[in-house]
Amino acid sequence: MKRRSLQSIQKQLQSSSYKLTPQRQMTLQVLLEKDDSHMSAEEIYIQLKKKYPSIGLATVYRTLDILTELGVVYKVTFEDGISRYDLKMEGNEHFHHHLLCLECGRVEEIADDLLTDIEPLVEQEFQFKILDHRLTFHGICHDCQLKKKGEE
Amino acid sequence: MKRRSLQSIQKQLQSSSYKLTPQRQMTLQVLLEKDDSHMSAEEIYIQLKKKYPSIGLATVYRTLDILTELGVVYKVTFEDGISRYDLKMEGNEHFHHHLLCLECGRVEEIADDLLTDIEPLVEQEFQFKILDHRLTFHGICHDCQLKKKGEE
DNA sequence: TTGGTTGCAAACAGTTTGCAACGGT
DNA sequence: ACCGTTGCAAACTGTTTGCAACCAA
Numbered sequence: 001m002k003r004r005s006l007q008s009i010q011k012q013l014q015s016s017s018y019k020l021t022p023q024r025q026m027t028l029q030v031l032l033e034k035d036d037s038h039m040s041a042e043e044i045y046i047q048l049k050k051k052y053p054s055i056g057l058a059t060v061y062r063t064l065d066i067l068t069e070l071g072v073v074y075k076v077t078f079e080d081g082i083s084r085y086d087l088k089m090e091g092n093e094h095f096h097h098h099l100l101c102l103e104c105g106r107v108e109e110i111a112d113d114l115l116t117d118i119e120p121l122v123e124q125e126f127q128f129k130i131l132d133h134r135l136t137f138h139g140i141c142h143d144c145q146l147k148k149k150g151e152e
Numbered sequence: 153m154k155r156r157s158l159q160s161i162q163k164q165l166q167s168s169s170y171k172l173t174p175q176r177q178m179t180l181q182v183l184l185e186k187d188d189s190h191m192s193a194e195e196i197y198i199q200l201k202k203k204y205p206s207i208g209l210a211t212v213y214r215t216l217d218i219l220t221e222l223g224v225v226y227k228v229t230f231e232d233g234i235s236r237y238d239l240k241m242e243g244n245e246h247f248h249h250h251l252l253c254l255e256c257g258r259v260e261e262i263a264d265d266l267l268t269d270i271e272p273l274v275e276q277e278f279q280f281k282i283l284d285h286r287l288t289f290h291g292i293c294h295d296c297q298l299k300k301k302g303e304e
Numbered sequence: 305t306t307g308g309t310t311g312c313a314a315a316c317a318g319t320t321t322g323c324a325a326c327g328g329t
Numbered sequence: 330a331c332c333g334t335t336g337c338a339a340a341c342t343g344t345t346t347g348c349a350a351c352c353a354a
Contacts, residue, residue, distance in 0.1 A: 019308065019353085042343075056311040061344065079229050081318075082343070099280050110278060114270050119289070126262060127294035128251050134288045137271070142279035171328085171333065194318080208336040213319065233343075234318070 003087055006032060009072050018066055026052045027063045031073065031087050038076070038084040038098075038107045076134060078107075097135040103144035155239055158184060161224050170218055178204045179215045183225065183239050190228070190236040190250075190259045228286060230259075249287040255296035 009028055014020050030047045031039075039047070045060045064085055067073045073085045078100060086109070089096065099108040119130050140148070161180055166172050182199045183191075191199070197212045216237055219225045225237045230252060238261070241248065251260040271282050292300070 017308090021309065021352095023310075040343085054311075058312080058345075059310060062309085075231050077229050077231050077233055079227050079235065081229055081233050081235065083231065083233065099274075099278060101280075102283065108278065108280070110274065114274070118266050122251075122262070122266070122289060126251060126260065127297070128253075128260070128289065128291055129297055130289045130291040131254065132290040134286065134290070136286045137274060137280065137282045138284040138286070140281040140283070145279070145281055169333095173327095173334065175335075192318085206336075210320075210337080211335060214334085 003032065003035060003089060004072075012070055012072065013066075016070060018070075023048075023052065023055055023059050024063050024066075026055070027060060027067075028072075031067075031085070035087060036109055038086055038109070040082050040084050044085065076136075078136065097137070099137050099139065099141065101141035101144055102138055103140050103148075106141055106143075108141065155184065155187060155241060156224075164222060164224065165218075168222060175200075175204065175207055175211050176215050176218075178207070179212060179219075180224075183219075183237070187239060188261055190238055190261070192234050192236050196237065228288075230288065249289070251289050251291065251293065253293035253296055254290055255292050255299075258293055258295075260293065 006028060010020055010025070013024065018024070026048055027044065030044055030051075034044075034047060037043075041057070041060055041064055044064070045055070045057050048055050048060060064073065064075070068075045068085070071088060073087055074096060075083050075085055076098065077083045084107070086096070089111070097110050097114060099110060100106075101108070115133060115135065119133075122128065123130055158180060162172055162177070165176065170176070178200055179196065182196055182203075186196075186199060189195075193209070193212055193216055196216070197207070197209050200207050200212060216225065216227070220227045220237070223240060225239055226248060227235050227237055228250065229235045236259070238248070241263070249262050249266060251262060252258075253260070267285060267287065271285075274280065275282055
């Protein structure tokens with residue numbers, strides 16, 4: 001499961017009437033570097049500040065909106081109401097689920113496509129054209145299970 | 153797939169050191185009446201105001217927190233960042249998914265348990281103890297598909 | 305010069321919290 | 330009298346917006 005290259009995303013931006021500004025390039029760079037970390041807009045902003053201190057939070061939000069619209073990133077929102085952004089994989093669709101640990105709050109990404117068999121069934125039964133999905137398992141991660149055992 | 157009775161929920165509240173106040177009873181009543189409608193705290197508040205005009209929004213939030221903690225309701229948060237609350241079914245677990253129409257915003261509930269086969273696989277592969285899940289399909293609902301065809 | 309883009313500050317919306325008043329036991 | 334609960338207003342937090350300045354074509 002490979003990530004897309006910076007270049008291919010940049011091309012997509014430009015060919016969509018969006019300008020490839022330094023701010024947008026830096027944002028993409030941070031997303032690629034800190035891959036798999038499910039960062040919120042604020043966390044991305046903090047990373048960006050290190051490389052580009054003059055950047056504003058609003059710009060980060062605007063850039064993330066564009067990237068979401070173009071399908072470059074996923075926007076996922078958990079029950080805490082904070083939106084987090086992940087780069088999409090190459091090949092694009094449906095390979096992206098989460099494990100959310102209720103103990104430590106960590107988000108693990110799992111790449112298996114668990115729903116290939118299920119989606120056609122749902123489409124047919126409910127006459128609903130599926131474009132995307134969000135699947136998150138809530139539970140206790142391996143580390144926290146061990147920690148709990150240790151405490152007993 | 154049956155909903156729980158008002159009485160059984162009331163008993164659970166009382167046996168959990170929470171008082172069964174009129175505000176909490178009314179909130180439960182609204183949830184049972186407007187079942188399947190995926191209401192936000194604000195929407196529940198508006199319904200409550202009709203029957204109990206003196207109620208405050210903070211109380212609604214506090215009640216919904218309790219009900220979530222007790223497992224009486226599900227709290228689901230979509231990408232718009234607004235939390236919505238659904239009563240859990242009788243029998244309790246894992247029978248609850250959503251179809252979110254990207255066209256009209258409507259949320260449809262589907263009751264099939266699509267994940268029974270998948271969960272054991274995930275638990276084993278990632279050593280993750282699954283307690284709950286959230287599965288939402290994003291797409292175009294039947295009505296909007298028809299509408300679109302009509303426009304062509 | 306035009307039109308998209310930016311940074312800032314203010315506005316916004318959903319949610320939470322501090323607190324005095326309330327009410328059942 | 331006690332203690333959980335309530336309604337209100339203020340505070341908080343993540344996100345959006347208005348706007349003047351900016352910048353590349």
